Amino acid sequence: MNRSLKTSLMAITALFGGANLAHATPTNLPALIQAAQQEGSLTIYASTGKIVTQAKNFSKKYSIHAIGVKAKAPQIIEIMSREAKAHNVRTDVALVEDTPAAIVQLIGSGAAMSYLPAGLKHDIAKRYQNPLAVVLAPNIISYNTAHHRHCPITNIWQLTLPQWRGHIAMQDPTAKPAYTDWFNQMATHYDAQMRQAYRQQFGKALPANSSSATALFVKRLAANHPLLTHSDTDAAAAIGSPDAKQDFVGIISSAKFRKNKDGMKLGICNGLKPFIGWNYPTLGLIASGTHHLAAAKLFIHYVLTQQGIAPQSVDGKMSTNQQVKLPANEASGIGKYRHQLMVFDINTAKSDWQHRQDWQDLWNLSYMQ
Structure with missing residues (x-):
């Protein structure tokens, strides 16, 4: 043979x-x-x-x-x-x-x-x-508990609002495939939930020229110029520093919450619609x-x-x-909120692989606006 x-x-x-x-x-x-x-x-x-x-x-x-x-x-x-x-x-x-x-x-x-x-x-x-x-590794939308008693956002679309421009900390999606995989999983399996969350936030249906709620979310999130970091450690420091002068929310691994014992002030955005992060x-x-x-x-x-x-x-x-x-x-404490995390479907992982470059291109073009 x-x-x-x-x-x-x-x-x-x-x-x-x-x-x-x-x-x-x-x-x-x-x-x-x-x-x-x-x-x-x-x-x-x-x-x-x-x-x-x-x-x-x-x-x-x-x-x-x-x-x-x-x-x-x-x-x-x-x-x-x-x-x-x-x-x-x-x-x-x-x-x-x-x-x-x-x-x-x-x-x-x-x-x-x-x-x-x-x-x-x-x-x-x-x-x-x-x-x-x-x-399964939870990636959680988080906030600073020293600045807020509760998470300052209640809907994921609020990350695209002007008041959070430049005040969202996360790793660069062009360098961390987990983010582009998250985008593709949302578009493939959760676009209806993203549409519903859009209506809940803005009181109207998705714009007629937007076929994908997820794609619109990614475009608007990138255009809101998040603080892009090289690691979750850096993102967590921007979000949860006890003496932070600026207010950040962002996306980090659950592992970074162990820094709370050293004085960090990281909290989970419990109740965020349509989900608080993904596994x-x-x-x-x-x-x-x-x-x-x-x-x-x-x-x-x-x-x-x-x-x-x-x-x-x-x-x-x-x-x-x-x-x-x-x-x-x-x-x-993510165990209490596990049901609020977006579930990753391995059956469509090949699609995530095939569309990584598409999501990276969309991100880059939108971030430069």
Whole structure:
């Protein structure tokens, strides 16, 4: 079989879950643990530094040498892709925050595959099963609690009003794909809610020349010249500094609320219509050519448990396992408002990938006005 045909077949089987069938590993947990302990070591990549702790905890629990490595999503995808092409796989597992890119570039190429632990199938919503998302990262519209008793905005369209011009802090959508994916998800699944929110805010229907409420929102938000930052840390500092002279609202990760214990004044815009932010999924993927398949599967199972996700859940990141709850000491309190977050639909992630440049172009053109 020539290499191109082999690669095509790998891609097809990976997309439909068939890649999992090519490897015989135990399906029950005790037997999987025993098989994993006979395989040696495990290397896991993720975009969070918490992966180092997660790997150490996994090693301690199962007596399997595991190394956690922090890297950005594009780096992880490039590493796994290169290893697959070279038939020299060193990375066993990856937790990839860029869902659309991972689906297209890793699963689609056959470099990685999705694995759903059979024993957890009924605890994970179907929309997160194929491919498997292991954790959801809340991105929350926030305000300064020292300036306001309650969030100063009640409708997401208020971010486009003149009084907030230059006073919205967020990462640059042209540098952070999660934002353009959010725009595309809104346009694909929530445009009706955005239309309704427009009517609620302005007392009239969307302009007749606007076919997409989301596109109009993105245009007006960009034209309102938000303060664009290189990180959520910078955005959080603009929003929640206790001695801030200027009043900002903005969009940040729930992880930044841990800064409140150091004096920051970040609050969640609870009740904001039509949603208070969105949950961005992280995929749990196994390298198709791994030499430690049982251990890789065991780690995927582990990260879906309360103990496995604990280092991330203290930052408000939510397990897709519905039996796993956020800890009481989680700083933001997002668990109480989870139902107000926009739900990301993995089934249309390829569309998010295909339209990233379109949303970036719309943003850039509108921001320059």
